[in-house]
Every structure is written in C-alpha cells, then in structure tokens.
Amino acid sequence: MSRYIAVIDQGTTSTRCILFDHAGRAGAMTQMEHRQFYPRPGWVEHDPLEIWQNVQTVVSKALQEAKTETGDIAALAVTNQRETLVAWDQSTGNPIYPAIVWQDTRSVEICDQLSLEGGRDRFRVRTGLPIATYFSGPKLQWLLENIEGARIKAERGELLCGTIDSWLVWNLTGGVNGGVHVTDATNASRTLLMNIETLAWDDDLLAAMNVPPAALPAIHSSSEIYGLATGVLAGVPVAGILGDQQAALFGQTGFDRGEAKNTYGTGCFLLLNTGSNPVHSRHGLITTVAYQLGDTPPVFALEGSIAYAGALVQWLRDNLGLIKTAAEVEDLANSVEDNGGIYIVPAFSGLFAPYWRSDARGIIIGLTPYADKGHFARAALEATAYQTRDIVDAMRQETGMDLDLLKVDGGMVVNETLMQFLSDILGIPIARPIVTETTALGAAYAAGLAVGFWADIGELRGLWRKDKEWQPRMARETRDYLYSGWNKAVKHTFGWLDQV
C-alpha cells in the first residue's frame, strides 16, 4: 500500500506541500512564500504563474525530504485560499491578468450596483452570502468589463476562469494538454454564482454579473478522482479539493452538526457544522458548503469571518515596533495584570462578521497616562478573543445551539495566554490538537477517502489527538464586564468613514 497522501496547501501568503501517512502524521513539509502586489489602494494581487511554479517546487522538495517516489503517493489533494480569482487562456495556459485576491476591494462599485435592487442581501437565500467585494463573482465581472478582449474570449469558451484550486488542478492534470477545468462545491460556494440548494451555477446570478457559463469550471464534490496528475507526480490521482477553512473543519474532524473550529492565522475563520440543511443567517454570518463526499449529500456550515487577528500582532511588530517577533507579544502581554482599561478594535479594513461595516475604522480607546506597551500587547491579544465571542454569540442566536467546545488551529494557537483568555471570554473549553496543520490534513482526508486510503470518517475521527485543553476560570461578572467594554469600543468604530 502507498504510504502517503500528498497535499498542496496554497494560502494567501505561502504555499506548502505536506505528505501525510496513514496515522495522519506529517512525513514531510515544505513551504515557499510568494509576492503580494498592492498596485493601488485596496487592490491586492498575486502572480498565478509564480504560485504554480512554487507548487511544483514544494512538491518536488517534499518528495526529496521524505525520500519517497510517486509510487508511494496514493493521492494528491489541493486546498486553497478561497475567493481569489484567476483567468487564463485555454490555448496557451497563460493568465490574462494577475490573480485578484480575496482581500481586494476593487469591485466595490459593482457590489453597490448589484445591491441597488434588493440591497446587500439580495442573493442571500440563493447563495448564503451577502453581496461583498470579498467574493469571486464581482471580481470576475470587473475583470470581464475591464480587461481588453476578456469578454469575447470568455463567450467563445477560450478563457478559463476559477478560484486557485481550478487553476492548480488544471495545471496539475496536464494544462494545455488536457487539463481538467473543475472546482469543488466548497470553493464554488464562495463565488456568489453558485446556488447553494442545487450546487450548480445559477443562470440568474450569472446574468446579474454578466458571466458567460463557458468560462466557469465544472462543480464537483470535495472527494473524488478529478483526473491524474502529470509532471513530478505523474499518474497520481488528484482526489480532493477543499477551500482552506472548510479543510480545517474537516481536518479537525468537525463532521457532525454542532461541531466547530476556529483557525487563528492572519485573520480568523470560525466554522460551525450545521448538518444537511443550509441555515440562512439573520445575524451577519455566511452560509457555506462545509464538504461533500462523492455523490453523498452536502454538509453545510455557518461561518464567521474576521479580517484581523494575527495581523494585529504583526502590526504591533512591523508598524509600532513594540515587539521584534510575533511570539514576543505573549511575554509583553504578561508583563501587566490586565488590559488597563484599553481596547483595540482592529477595523483596519472595516469590520467583517457579524457587523459587515465597511464604514468602520480601527481605534485604540480607554487611554489614560497609566497605559504602557504591555497594555497594548494585552489589548491586541484580547481583541482576537472578543471578536471570537461576537461570532460565537451570533452563532448561538442563529441556531439556538450552545457550543460546548471550540477546537482551534493556526499560527496564533501557540500563544497560551491567548488560549486561556479565549476560554475565559467564551466560557467554554478550548482544545488544541497535536497536528495543527489541520487545513492540509483535512484535504488529505478528503483525497484519502476517495481512493480508499482511509475507510470512512469514523476511522478519521479516531485520528484526532488532543495536545492541550484550556478551561474557563474567570468569574462570570468579570467576563461580562470586560466584554461590555468591547461592545462599547466597537460602536465607536462605526461611521468613521463618511462615505463607503
């Protein structure tokens, strides 16, 4: 039997390749960063060819590191930054424009226009999403309207468009020599173009954004054989595709209704499995496909997306110079007993869930001469916990379900001070697994199930291993008092921009 499932984890800042063995342990891991381009305020781009090159490099290096060969790889999975759009020429394989990244806000006027009739929630029942620049459909409309020749090519079926998974799987399966143009339902559910009930592109949505169907990939499940790889992994079945946040839920074995995870990286994304029916949010959350295995019915999730979590720590480091490394924030925060009355609300690009206020901007509030840099560090960490509380409360209001445990992963979860405070502010236990590369692990599980490397999700559940758990130990009155301060601070960020 082959020893590994290979995973390509293509994220916003870097690309990793990880080989997982049958016990779900990483046998090799390689990583490369790619460039971020900010050509104008609010624009964020990546070079799709650089990303494809990095993918090939990290895969080759991972095989070398594990001293293994193609025959040892049972299947290949792709997990990816979501919503980011790539458009390329079918005959040459060349992108016609840089990738337009999920953080890019250039489609703001298109979104305003789409909202004129029916408001921001015009497509919510059909797609699970509010109209926002975050999603791929308005980005594609912008590209077709602004890049010369794009629309004509798209109408003739000569332009292939899709999220990063589509771009990579097309290249991995041969590119101009027969690459398959596919995506999975989790990625398609982030476009504003897919109907969340039928899991198919929706004619009315395509018409609203003037998108020719010929340009779009075929929507498949998250776990099936899409094609065979070429190149260094020649002949290996490409058998799993999941958006990265859904992959993390799968990797945390959040298979059942009521199970949740939060991934603490640059931003943070809390997903709650809501089972076989999409729950349409009235509390500022997003409805998304969590996973679909082969021809079984899809499973849905509610998502709370937060734009600034670890990025606020980076800001303390890079812009204020308060710390030299992200890890130093913990000692600095522990140099004081509490936040000294200070709150930082990192609404640097407005507030995402559950507020969706693009007129908000960041604040530091509650300053007195007593405040020192330790309080700043503490307030920065606390902001991540309070933002999580906002989402957890919205989830409770939405579903009536009380979370009894939150599984966490991502770069910030090494910070034990934050983990304890999170448990205190939420009033529930926080559990960190031994394998914190849960995004890649979840994609490995999807591909492994498709090729019989693992038998079923019951077997996968048995692979989850706890590293550490934090229990709430703060008095209820203290928790309520601290959180009420956060709520006041958030209100002060609203309406800072006069016009959005």
Ligand SMILES: Nc1ncnc2c1ncn2[C@@H]1O[C@H](COP(=O)(O)OP(=O)(O)O)[C@@H](O)[C@H]1O
């Ligand atoms: N010890 C720490 N305490 C708090 N934040 C940290 C710590 N170590 C790393 N981070 C933050 O975690 C983030 C990186 O996490 P990662 O999961 O690699 O992010 P991404 O996948 O979004 O690139 C950075 O924003 C960094 O500031």
Ligand SMILES: O=P(O)(O)OC[C@H](O)CO
């Ligand atoms: O690549 P990450 O880990 O920053 O995740 C980005 C999300 O998928 C955006 O929706």
